Amino acid sequence: MSNWRWFSVFAVLILVLAACGDPGTSAAPGESDDPPASGSDASEPPATDGGAGGEPQTGGTLVFGGAALAASLDPALTSDGESFRILQQIYEPLVDLVPGTVDELEGVLAESWTGEPEDTEYVFTLKEGVTFHDGTPFNAEAVKTNFDRWQTFAEEFQGNAYYYGAVMDGFGPDNLIASVEATDEMTVTITLREASPTFLFGIALTPFSIVSPAVLEATSADDPATSTLGTDTVQGGTGPFVMEEYIPDDSATLVRNDDYHGEHTAYLDRLIIRPIADPAARLQALQGGSVQGFDLIAPGDREAVDGADGLKLVNRESYNTLYLGVNPTATDDSSLADLAVRQAVAHAIDREALIEAFYGGGGSPADIFLPPTSGWFDSVGEGAEVYEYDPEAATDLLEEAGFDADNPATVNFWYPTEVTRPYMPDPQGLHQAVTTMLEDAGFEVEPGSAIWGTEYIPAAQNGEYDLHFLGWTGDFDDPSNWYGVHFGYAQGEPAAQFGCDVDGLEAAIDEAESTLEEEARGAAWSEVAQLVHNEVCFVTLVHGDTAIALTDQVQGYVANPTGSESFLDVWLSGE
């Protein structure tokens, strides 16, 4: 017994010694890994060039790791990126965003259309010769059937049909849609109750995909009690892939639709999507070869993939923003009631350093709420105050407001736990770093944390925190989806989350919401942006990029800022 103890003590000592040596040795290979990696980078561009220049090859199976499978297989009842990832391979809307953009539309099931943001009538000329996977011909009646189905959704469906409700201003005969008419076999006329600048972008979302009327009928899709559209493997889409098998929590298996109506059919024979919730496990699956690609890499793992042999990273420019909510009304006699103190908060934060440390470099500083990927970025950002990192200016501002080391400006500052978001990869780490920056400027910070869904979101939205982290991922490219959603007044009261009651803000938002002509709309929203940024109702921090990790074989993957992509153009190069 005693001998064994001595042995265990000895073993521990060895471990400790190994520990002292280990970091050195592990750092050294890490460093020496880099040159070969960059060497392989040097040899990689020709390979990818050859790939990109070479003809796409048909064939092969791609196994792709997502974070989850679909919440429902009925596209109209989904609102999350993981569902879209699967369903947009199978189902298609009338129009879609041009891959890689958030503000350019192209026809998919619609050959062409007429209608401008200030119009109330849209006429879609449909594509000829399209058939659903079940053989039903695609025509104007099919479009009308789908639009009517959404508008008359039973109440049980309405909660899940988030996007329809958001875009069409609710459900039923009084919503935005006045009528949908099949004017002839291949023409659909949609009349709106009032002009809506977001209508076209709205119907480009996956939930507005057109499903075969025969399949809707067969699955009794309109009856919440008996509908099987959301759970069964059905052949109801028009997309480049057909659902072959769907095993909840295990995999979605899609095969090529050989009758696809596009310029070419999919290159892949088969696309299998597997749900892997943990980013570290997704990376291991890629490294172990059980998937050939995965989405939403942990920022800390970017380098591991970027420098590795045989792997590559496709950066997805963000369409999101992390911000620091600044609420002068959260506590009585808040120091934040003074504009100078709020400006000090804005000047105290070094956004570049946050991006470097927490986003693996994959992000950009957020000057305004809208990301640069937005088509409205320049027009809305015009004139809004940008607060550069300047801790001395922050300290001066605090002094100006009557605070110093003996009498520091005290703020409470909250972060959410049990969550990561593309715009917020490490809430606690970000909180620590920003707390330190605020303290350096002369603030006294009382930290706090709460559980994301159940405690944090309600408390933040009720305006209970002086400072808090939150972010936003845009649904469609319109400034109202950013500034309007956050700062809109309700019954004359400013949004509780920010307690931002600036003179003229309510009127400016009303004006901007009702201005439809594009240039004037940009200018009107720019007025709103100036008010909230200049008054520091919040401090926009970072647009966080996400990224897809792929093996070198996977070609043709184009990342969309909106978060999910079609695999139509993806192909596998030979070994």
Next chain:
Amino acid sequence: MTGAAVSQPVEQQERSVGLWGDALRRMRGSPAAIIGGAIIIFFVLMAIFAPFIAPYDPTRGDLGSSYLPPSGEHFFGTNVQGQDVFSRIIFGSRLTLGIAVMSVTIGVTVGSVLGALAGYFRGWIDATIMRGVDIMLSIPGLLLAIAVVSWLGRGAVQIAIAIAIVNVPIFARILRGSLLALRDADYVIAAKSVGVGGPALLLRHMLPNAIGPLIVQATLALATAVVDAAALGFLGLGPPDPRTPEWGAMLSDTYRYLTDAVHLAFFPGIAIVLAVLGFNLLGDGMREALDPKLRR
């Protein structure tokens, strides 16, 4: 348990070296106890003199110098915040040891009172206390601690109380068991026969002899307390200010960056292992030293 125990504390108290002197003498002969003790003294000194040893402020970071590998400037490297991991481990020993000692003190005190009441009075008091103890023992320790922390809120004292609550039934049961075994010991019967009764019998004659196993258990409980505190920290139930250095929280802070910087997880892990090992070796040594059967 009988012969030696009878002769030692009661009749020959003046002459003998006493329980502690004897135990100390025997522990000096046990390598396990010496190494364990040395490790613990090392950590205690580290905690006491932390401000003098630590080269950096453990809570100050500079994002510009994050993820530095171990070097002469930063012995254990830096974390994502650019904080010096070496300094954080040194300061972390304060919190960890503090929580461990506080939780075991509370646990021993409350547990002993309950155990003594149960073991001395028997009857319905015993039944009530021991059923309560059984119920608490049926709940997994860490789960109970998590529940208590969620109830009391986050903070070092709350964590100590949570771990103490987990320990209370263990100590109560041990002391009760010892006292039951002593009820029929010759010297207890002798004391009773000359009219010693009530609290005097319990406090002067029975408790001193029952306390050995309690001490051993307390030392071992320090080891579990270190692990439990680290586990709570790892699960995000550590101190409310995330910058407070705490070994378990240091571990969980790093898992996102594990592929970039293994040293971030390695050093706090080793600190936890060493502290636990120290308390365990010391506890084992004490068990041998305090066991009358092994007395030479």
